[in-house]
Amino acid sequence: MSDTAITVVRKIIHIDMDAFYASVEQRDNPDYRGKPIVVGGLPEGRGGVVATASYEARKFGVRSAMPSKKAKQLCPQAIFVRPRFDAYKDASRQIREIFSRYTDLIEPLSLDEAYLDVTEDKLGIGSAIEVATQIKQAIKDELNLTASAGVSINKFVAKIASDINKPDGLKFIGPSSIEAFMEQLPVDKFYGVGRVTADKMKRMGLHTGADLKRLTEDEMQQHFGKVGRFYYRIVRGIDDRPVNPHRETKSLGAEDTFPYDLTTAEEMFPELEKITKTVCDRLERYGLKGRTITLKIKYSDFRQITRNQSFPHPVGDAETIISTAKSLLLATGIDDVRIRLLGISLSNFGEVERPSLIKGDSNQLRLF
Structure with a gap:
């Protein structure tokens, strides 16, 4: 019997709902459809913060975490709506039920996104791209909402892929394409690299994944601490983290x-x-x-x-x-x-x- 280890290539899907809170509001209220909707704090008084904005509002530069007053300045015709978390949670549970038809390996990240491991899907479909396609269609048909999906062999690349063709997108990045894809990716598009770290990288002349690959693992840790080792690995498309359906509540x-x-x-x-x-x-x-x-x-x-x-x-x-x-x-x-x-x-x-x-x-x- 051979002692050679067998490496299983995972099939990972990252599902990210499109402008989730705003889309639920537009679905539930016909008057909001096709209009710029901002979900979050109202701009009156001192003003609150934008939780999310519809794509109609995003065309004007409105973004999540932006002060509502600034959102109002950018898009004076925007309709501001206070969040209805019970409605969003209800939609999330229905989305989760759709996921569970295909796999039990589901790792929620928030109300509007999750990782799925479909290496062995319940229905025996075999193709992660087809599973993602069916999930997107079920969400659209049953809930009248749209989702974007990224498909790859690990969580990091799948998450980045899901953001490429939004809204209602589907992007597959296969094993042979990962390293070239990561090399051309701007550093501020790396999941886990925040604005401060991205600015530091750019000051060091590190603008893309290809630039990051010039640094050794020791140099990455020297400049960015423990997380530098993670950056060293993911820029090479290496991410061994499993989809964990039982993450501990902190x-x-x-x-x-x-x-x-x-x-x-x-x-x-x-x-x-x-x-x-x-x-x-x-x-x-x-x-x-x-x-x-x-x-x-x-x-x-x-x-x-x-x-x-x-x-x-x-x-x-x-x-x-x-x-x-x-x-x-x-x-x-x-x-x-x-x-x-x-x-x-x-x-x-x-x-x-x-x-x-x-x-x-x-x-x-x-x-x-």
């Missing part, structure tokens, strides 16, 4: 950015109570309790702090959460401050029964 929480700065306890405490209710609803849904409660505060100058308290046993009741959050807030000193955001999260989860999980769902906080 934390669960909720936060809110307010239309106007909060300056007194009388204003802050009711907001903490609202946030606590949202957190408790999510804890109950996923059957979780945590040993650590964390309070997040962002001030009007965008300075941000967190404070936390840990318990010897997991907690999840509203009374404990709200009393702890108020105590942590008071301990920071709230005289002469202006607060624009408050958030509460729980972490350090204990082993508790999860009766409310839908059969087949892993304990993801943001179910796909």
Whole structure:
């Protein structure tokens, strides 16, 4: 018997919904169809932040994470819509059900994207491109939404591929094409390379994957720390990470950015109570309790702090959460401050029964 190892080439699909929140709003409200829709905070008052924008709004330069006031300036005719997360989660669960027809190896990344390993698909189709095509068509036919798909042999390349032909795109990057594809890719298109790192790379004369390949692994680590080893590998198309349907839940929480700065306890405490209710609803849904409660505060100058308290046993009741959050807030000193955001999260989860999980769902906080 030969000792030669057999290497299995994975078939990985990355599905990314197109302008997901905005598309759900346009689907559910005929008046929004074909119009520039911005989902997120309203531009009035101090203004909020854009969660996502329809493609009609993106033509004007509106982008996610942009201040809503700037979005309004770029696209004065935009229709601003507050998020309806229950509707998005419901659509996500339906999308997840479509995925599960083809594979159980599903790794959700957020409400609107996931990795699928279809090396051995349930229906015996054999072709990852065909599976991706069928999934896209099912989402369109059954949910009246569109998705873009990237297909390759690993997660990193599949994710980049899904962004190439948006919206309603499908891109396959085969094994023989990966290295050449990565060489021509601009560094700011590398998933995991943020703006600051991309700017640093460009200052070093590193503009594309081909430029990055000039550096040795030691040089990559010297310039970029531990993540440099990851960059060294992925620029060569090497990504051995499996699709993991059981990623551990790290934390669960909720936060809110307010239309106007909060300056007194009388204003802050009711907001903490609202946030606590949202957190408790999510804890109950996923059957979780945590040993650590964390309070997040962002001030009007965008300075941000967190404070936390840990318990010897997991907690999840509203009374404990709200009393702890108020105590942590008071301990920071709230005289002469202006607060624009408050958030509460729980972490350090204990082993508790999860009766409310839908059969087949892993304990993801943001179910796909």
